[in-house]
Amino acid sequence: MQENTPAIAEPLSADRQAPDKTIGELFVDNPRMSARHVNIWYGDKQAIDDVSLDIGASQVIAFIGPSGCGKSTFLRCLNRMNDGIDICRTEGDIQLDGQDIYDSSIDVVPLRARVGMVFQKPNPFPKSIYDNIAYGPRIHGMASNRAELDEIVEASLSRAGLWEEVRDRLDQPGTGLSGGQQQRLCIARTIAVSPEVILMDEPCSALDPIATARIEELIHELRESYTIVIVTHSMQQAARVSDRTAYFHLGKLVEVGETRQIFTNPSHELTKDYITGRFG
Amino acid sequence: MTEPTKTMLPPDEAARRVEASLARRRKAERRFHRMGLAGVLIALTFLVILFASIFSRGIPGFFQYYVELEVQLEAARLDPQGNTSVESLYAGDARGVLRAALFDILQPSGRSARRDAGKILSAGAEQRLRKMIVADPALLDTTQTIRFAVDEDIDSFLRGFILRDTPEADRRMNERMIGFVDQLQAEDRIHYQLSDYLFFGSASRNAEMAGILGALTGSILTLFICLLVSFPIGVASAIYLEEIAPKNRITELIEININNLAAVPSVVFGILGLAIFINLFGLPRSIPLVGGLVLALMTLPTIIISSRAAIRAVPPSIKDAALGIGASRIQVIFHHVLPLAMPGMLTGTIIGMAQALGETAPLLMIGMVAFIVDIPGSVTDPGTVLPVQIFMWADFAERMFVQKTSAAIIILLAFLIVMNAAAVWLRKKLERRW
Numbered sequence: 001m002q003e004n005t006p007a008i009a010e011p012l013s014a015d016r017q018a019p020d021k022t023i024g025e026l027f028v029d030n031p032r033m034s035a036r037h038v039n040i041w042y043g044d045k046q047a048i049d050d051v052s053l054d055i056g057a058s059q060v061i062a063f064i065g066p067s068g069c070g071k072s073t074f075l076r077c078l079n080r081m082n083d084g085i086d087i088c089r090t091e092g093d094i095q096l097d098g099q100d101i102y103d104s105s106i107d108v109v110p111l112r113a114r115v116g117m118v119f120q121k122p123n124p125f126p127k128s129i130y131d132n133i134a135y136g137p138r139i140h141g142m143a144s145n146r147a148e149l150d151e152i153v154e155a156s157l158s159r160a161g162l163w164e165e166v167r168d169r170l171d172q173p174g175t176g177l178s179g180g181q182q183q184r185l186c187i188a189r190t191i192a193v194s195p196e197v198i199l200m201d202e203p204c205s206a207l208d209p210i211a212t213a214r215i216e217e218l219i220h221e222l223r224e225s226y227t228i229v230i231v232t233h234s235m236q237q238a239a240r241v242s243d244r245t246a247y248f249h250l251g252k253l254v255e256v257g258e259t260r261q262i263f264t265n266p267s268h269e270l271t272k273d274y275i276t277g278r279f280g
Numbered sequence: 281m282t283e284p285t286k287t288m289l290p291p292d293e294a295a296r297r298v299e300a301s302l303a304r305r306r307k308a309e310r311r312f313h314r315m316g317l318a319g320v321l322i323a324l325t326f327l328v329i330l331f332a333s334i335f336s337r338g339i340p341g342f343f344q345y346y347v348e349l350e351v352q353l354e355a356a357r358l359d360p361q362g363n364t365s366v367e368s369l370y371a372g373d374a375r376g377v378l379r380a381a382l383f384d385i386l387q388p389s390g391r392s393a394r395r396d397a398g399k400i401l402s403a404g405a406e407q408r409l410r411k412m413i414v415a416d417p418a419l420l421d422t423t424q425t426i427r428f429a430v431d432e433d434i435d436s437f438l439r440g441f442i443l444r445d446t447p448e449a450d451r452r453m454n455e456r457m458i459g460f461v462d463q464l465q466a467e468d469r470i471h472y473q474l475s476d477y478l479f480f481g482s483a484s485r486n487a488e489m490a491g492i493l494g495a496l497t498g499s500i501l502t503l504f505i506c507l508l509v510s511f512p513i514g515v516a517s518a519i520y521l522e523e524i525a526p527k528n529r530i531t532e533l534i535e536i537n538i539n540n541l542a543a544v545p546s547v548v549f550g551i552l553g554l555a556i557f558i559n560l561f562g563l564p565r566s567i568p569l570v571g572g573l574v575l576a577l578m579t580l581p582t583i584i585i586s587s588r589a590a591i592r593a594v595p596p597s598i599k600d601a602a603l604g605i606g607a608s609r610i611q612v613i614f615h616h617v618l619p620l621a622m623p624g625m626l627t628g629t630i631i632g633m634a635q636a637l638g639e640t641a642p643l644l645m646i647g648m649v650a651f652i653v654d655i656p657g658s659v660t661d662p663g664t665v666l667p668v669q670i671f672m673w674a675d676f677a678e679r680m681f682v683q684k685t686s687a688a689i690i691i692l693l694a695f696l697i698v699m700n701a702a703a704v705w706l707r708k709k710l711e712r713r714w
Binding site: 084109 | 526527595597598600601602603604605606607608611615616620
């Protein structure tokens with residue numbers, strides 16, 4: 001039996017400090033996105049320290065780790081959502097299909113259409129359900145007429161498993177739906193612009209268990225067509241929905257691997273401690 | 281276990297102390313409650329006194345005395361050229377026709393009696409007669425019963441401000457005129473009714489003819505220019521500062537300066553307008569265009585500050601959502617931020633406009649205090665505005681002007697209340713549609 005003091009408070013012994021190099025299989029054969037030596041600073045504070053990672057095509061990868069470990073920060077740099085934060089500075093190389101997304105020639109507008117994002121709190125626009133979905137296709141000029149737009153809306157809502165519930169009230173405000181429905185609406189809104197990658201930042205943290213189960217089911221169905229990156233605080237969720245899992249600790253990527261392997265046989269002490277619930 | 285050196289309060293002692301402190305807290309609460317109530321009551325009392333005094337004086341200002349005459353509209357005398365043109369009517373003898381109608385009733389004997397009788401009618405009576413004929417030439421060569429305003433002295437007498445028992449030498453009406461008025465009253469020809477001059481008249485030295493239409497038109501034109509200039513600039517500045525500008529020393533400095541501008545006395549904006557628009561750009565004085573520009577300078581900080589607050593209140597999650605599906609920054613602003621912030625912006629704008637409507641000092645600086653009889657037809661015609669008109673009327677000594685001043689104040693207050701109510705209504709209607 002070890003002492004009862006929280007592990008995070010004790011001085012870390014050599015094998016319990018974040019390693020200089022990430023353990024596990026960082027790279028995959030057919031990466032959709034690949035990050036190399038990414039460093040992110042908020043002002044003087046380094047939030048991400050030399051992270052390299054591949055995100056495989058048509059896979060679900062889960063980012064786990066204690067609060068403030070930088071997993072959301074890393075997620076947000078994958079579609080340059082951090083650009084809006086004045087003090088945030090990103091270094092390193094992040095590629096989408098072999099193209100550097102931080103290259104000066106890259107426009108963030110089409111990038112974000114290709115790498116969509118679902119947020120922690122459901123955030124539908126204060127518009128009708130239809131307009132919520134149609135907004136993305138409209139601004140990107142994806143539909144040339146109303147019929148095409150209708151089709152995109154129906155297809156997106158169907159894929160998000162929401163069509164049957166809302167087909168009769170498309171003109172009603174999206175904000176009138178329940179929390180779980182709102183989050184599925186947000187997912188439908190994201191896939192309406194046909195992205196390649198969907199980033200999900202703790203998509204279930206504001207939802208009840210049943211709504212969470214629906215979203216997890218949805219992630220399962222979507223993995224065939226999209227590459228999904230999900231940040232989660234729930235290890236069970238990571239175990240249920242993901243193919244690969246990356247464990248972050250204090251801005252460092254400690255360990256990456258097949259989800260099964262990470263949860264059953266983690267290599268690093270920190271990963272083991274986190275997964276067994278010793279801190280977090 | 282060692283005996284603790286510091287003991288906790290026993291529960292019953294703790295409960296007793298809480299009870300004791302509770303009484304004190306309740307007392308403080310009651311005191312605060314009473315003080316707040318007293319404050320509100322005092323404010324309400326002052327408001328009631330203000331309204332009571334303005335209304336008691338202003339309500340009679342909405343009415344004035346008219347005399348009813350049967351006028352024979354002889355074409356030969358009124359319209360010598362026979363074409364009912366303005367020149368022809370001015371060449372005609374409207375004054376003679378009116379006096380004839382009056383003398384028919386009063387039968388004055390002698391020159392001085394006729395002169396006194398003629399003083400009963402307002403100087404505006406002839407103009408009214410000409411206007412009626414221009415509007416409807418078919419009236420010529422008929423006999424019409426028409427009501428004309430009485431002269432301001434007669435009006436004051438009828439209101440009881442000129443007393444019969446004042447010695448004749450000290451009063452503005454002699455015995456003969458009082459006799460004429462009595463005679464008209466006996467024949468039931470004097471009527472106290474809603475004043476059409478107040479609403480449709482313009483500035484005039486004759487109190488019975490003075491009205492607010494010119495000033496009201498000037499106010500509307502001035503506010504129109506003010507809104508046209510300050511709303512787009514204010515909203516654009518707010519959007520730029522809040523959403524686009526980098527947060528650095530320069531924008532911080534701009535921010536501080538805008539907040540300070542909101543506290544600058546309005547007369548200073550008047551001097552600024554005088555220096556820039558009139559002296560530098562050479563625009564004419566007294567025109568609503570310059571007035572509107574000056575008021576726009578004054579209103580801008582209010583609009584910018586309220587618009588920025590409205591923009592800041594837009595939830596960041598909505599902006600994130602739009603950015604997350606690839607909306608550009610401008611699309612986020614125009615599709616999401618602006619519609620959600622619009623109620624707040626409009627409220628701020630209406631309140632700014634209400635301020636501008638009531639503003640006097642800066643307009644005095646740019647010469648909108650001139651005595652202008654014509655109603656301005658465009659923003660480049662000389663004019664004045666309601667509060668300045670009130671300021672000018674308040675300077676006149678005649679009793680009728682005192683009442684008309686209060687009447688004009690009531691009208692101005694009505695406009696301000698309508699504008700503020702519109703702001704409240706708009707905010708209630710538009711805010712949070714989700």
